[in-house]
Amino acid sequence: MATENPEAKAVLVKIIINRRAYEVEARPMTGREILAVAGFHEGYDLYLLGLETDPTGGELILADQVVDIKSEMRFRAIPVSAKASTPLSRHRSGDARLRLRSPAGR
Numbered sequence: 001m002a003t004e005n006p007e008a009k010a011v012l013v014k015i016i017i018n019r020r021a022y023e024v025e026a027r028p029m030t031g032r033e034i035l036a037v038a039g040f041h042e043g044y045d046l047y048l049l050g051l052e053t054d055p056t057g058g059e060l061i062l063a064d065q066v067v068d069i070k071s072e073m074r075f076r077a078i079p080v081s082a083k084a085s086t087p088l089s090r091h092r093s094g095d096a097r098l099r100l101r102s103p104a105g106r
Contacts, residue, residue, distance in 0.1 A: 013071035028068050031061040040077045049074040 010025040017038040024037055031046045040046075047058030048067065051074075058076055061067060 013069060015069060016072070016074040018075075018077055024069060026069055026071070028066045030063065031065050031067070032063045034061070034067065034069075034075060035077055038077060043080050044077045045080055047076045047078065049076055 012023045013026045046061040049058040
């Protein structure tokens with residue numbers, strides 16, 4: 001009788017963050033975890049993109065929002081301060097955007 005190995009290897013898939021490929025486990029991840037994969041920890045918003053040429057700018061992923069990771073998903077990490085040129089109509093006021101700034105950075 002076959003038994004499952006609880007330490008079986010996880011399935012790895014490729015995701016793209018800011019046009020760079022990363023291998024991650026095919027499992028649900030939070031926006032915060034996705035940013036950490038690419039080394040972004042503080043002061044970034046994360047967007048899930050459709051195609052590379054997605055004209056909408058992508059869907060904002062909040063820090064604690066869970067995304068079911070699939071192969072070839074594309075994300076964009078944008079510094080919060082760089083969004084000054086982003087049309088405000090794309091964002092609702094009061095969104096809990098991913099802003100992980102240290103208290104000293106205020």
